[in-house]
Amino acid sequence: MGRVGVLLLNLGGPDKIEDVRPFLYNLFSDPEIIRLPSKALQKPLAWLISTLRAKKSQNNYLEIGGGSPLRKITEDQGAALEKRLQQLGQKAKIYIGMRYWHPFTQEAIAEIKQDGIEKLVILPLYPQFSISTSGSSFRVLEEMWAEDPKLQKIEYTIIPSWYDNQGYLTAMADLIAQELDKFEHPEQARVFFSAHGVPVSYVEEAGDPYQEEIEKCTNLIMETLGRSNPHTLAYQSRVGPVEWLQPYTEDALEELGEKGVKDLAVVPISFVSEHIETLQEIDIEYRELAEESGIENFFRVPALNTHPTFINSLAELVVESLNSPPCTFGEVTHPKKNMKMYPQEKWQWGMTTAAEVWNGRLAMLGFLALVMELISGNGPLHLVGLL
Numbered sequence: 001m002g003r004v005g006v007l008l009l010n011l012g013g014p015d016k017i018e019d020v021r022p023f024l025y026n027l028f029s030d031p032e033i034i035r036l037p038s039k040a041l042q043k044p045l046a047w048l049i050s051t052l053r054a055k056k057s058q059n060n061y062l063e064i065g066g067g068s069p070l071r072k073i074t075e076d077q078g079a080a081l082e083k084r085l086q087q088l089g090q091k092a093k094i095y096i097g098m099r100y101w102h103p104f105t106q107e108a109i110a111e112i113k114q115d116g117i118e119k120l121v122i123l124p125l126y127p128q129f130s131i132s133t134s135g136s137s138f139r140v141l142e143e144m145w146a147e148d149p150k151l152q153k154i155e156y157t158i159i160p161s162w163y164d165n166q167g168y169l170t171a172m173a174d175l176i177a178q179e180l181d182k183f184e185h186p187e188q189a190r191v192f193f194s195a196h197g198v199p200v201s202y203v204e205e206a207g208d209p210y211q212e213e214i215e216k217c218t219n220l221i222m223e224t225l226g227r228s229n230p231h232t233l234a235y236q237s238r239v240g241p242v243e244w245l246q247p248y249t250e251d252a253l254e255e256l257g258e259k260g261v262k263d264l265a266v267v268p269i270s271f272v273s274e275h276i277e278t279l280q281e282i283d284i285e286y287r288e289l290a291e292e293s294g295i296e297n298f299f300r301v302p303a304l305n306t307h308p309t310f311i312n313s314l315a316e317l318v319v320e321s322l323n324s325p326p327c328t329f330g331e332v333t334h335p336k337k338n339m340k341m342y343p344q345e346k347w348q349w350g351m352t353t354a355a356e357v358w359n360g361r362l363a364m365l366g367f368l369a370l371v372m373e374l375i376s377g378n379g380p381l382h383l384v385g386l387l
């Protein structure tokens with residue numbers, strides 16, 4: 001086997017407060033996050049939303065120390081994985097490719113080429129596949145491969161998702177059990193899985209397997225845990241005006257509080273690292289809401305980070321994929337063609353009258369929104385939840 005590399009994919013996060021706006025701009029420029037009927041509107045709208053959302057987002061990052069810990073944790077995971085692979089007799093260099101912030105996927109690929117990597121395992125740090133996360137990174141890589149004869153010489157294989165990997169499930173169950181045992185009556189506490197949400201249209205129109213993988217994953221973790229605690233699955237972090245997967249975490253918390261639930265162990269299930277949505281959204285916002293709703297003991301299960309069983313499971317996945325037939329970009333889910341992810345309604349493609357009317361309307365709406373927000377600090381984008 002020639003020189004082996006492992007490319008870890010993740011979303012990336014702003015390292016410091018000044019990075020927040022450009023990070024948001026990169027995120028909202030991605031058609032897998034917001035897809036508009038007109039390509040020409042993507043960048044102006046990304047600029048508008050990132051400019052207007054930056055303050056709120058910066059305040060959230062200030063609450064967790066002024067930046068995202070995602071880069072440092074991912075680097076630690078990479079170092080631990082490299083060491084574990086070495087122990088298993090597999091020499092490999094680990095690369096980190098973030099989708100929206102440093103180190104960008106393009107930077108990782110440049111290094112991979114420079115190092116003369118001959119065999120590459122592409123491993124997203126998202127246990128479940130979504131077109132908005134792993135799918136978006138795969139698309140970027142697929143485009144790079146299509147344009148670069150040097151990359152085409154690298155034998156690569158993808159691990160599309162690994163939510164059902166036994167080592168991962170065992171590590172999750174271990175962390176949940178540790179948290180449950182902190183309650184006075186561990187057997188009575190409810191296990192509350194909070195998955196990252198996606199718009200319903202991703203699943204129902206674009207064919208995203210994310211919801212199915214989340215549901216299966218939740219059941220597998222409960223089976224592995226082997227305790228009879230009741231459990232709930234809800235979806236967090238909704239952004240924008242369209243309908244997202246339900247139940248929403250905030251509604252489910254209120255409902256449980258009303259039903260008299262007092263003890264809750266909250267499990268972040270779509271991420272393997274601490275970041276803004278665990279440290280700020282769950283630990284601060286949802287905790288406050290839960291307490292207001294009457295939930296007395298709100299314990300949060302930590303993210304896996306460098307949990308040894310988890311790192312070992314990643315190493316095993318890498319070794320297994322090196323010894324299996326390759327999985328290529330063409331084999332993973334692509335959003336269905338002509339699928340409009342935002343806003344929701346039926347659309348006819350092409351330069352139709354409807355397209356022209358909507359281009360104009362959207363541009364006007366964007367401009368009006370900008371003016372209103374700037375003058376009043378309030379406006380339609382606040383109203384629909386984008387700011």
Ligand SMILES: C=CC1=C(C)c2cc3[nH]c(cc4nc(cc5[nH]c(cc1n2)c(C)c5CCC(=O)O)C(CCC(=O)O)=C4C)c(C)c3C=C
Binds near residue numbers: 033057197271
């Ligand atoms: C607007 C749509 C968004 C979709 C769809 C979405 C899906 C999605 N995201 C993650 C994981 C992460 N998201 C992070 C940041 C982040 N995501 C969105 C929006 C969508 N995400 C925004 C606006 C932001 C910026 C933060 C904010 O202003 O709220 C991050 C990085 C966090 C960090 O520490 O910086 C992660 C990780 C998943 C798993 C997912 C769908 C499955």
Ligand SMILES: [Fe+2]
């Ligand atoms: Fe996100």
Ligand SMILES: [Fe+2]
Binds near residue numbers: 277
């Ligand atoms: Fe989010």
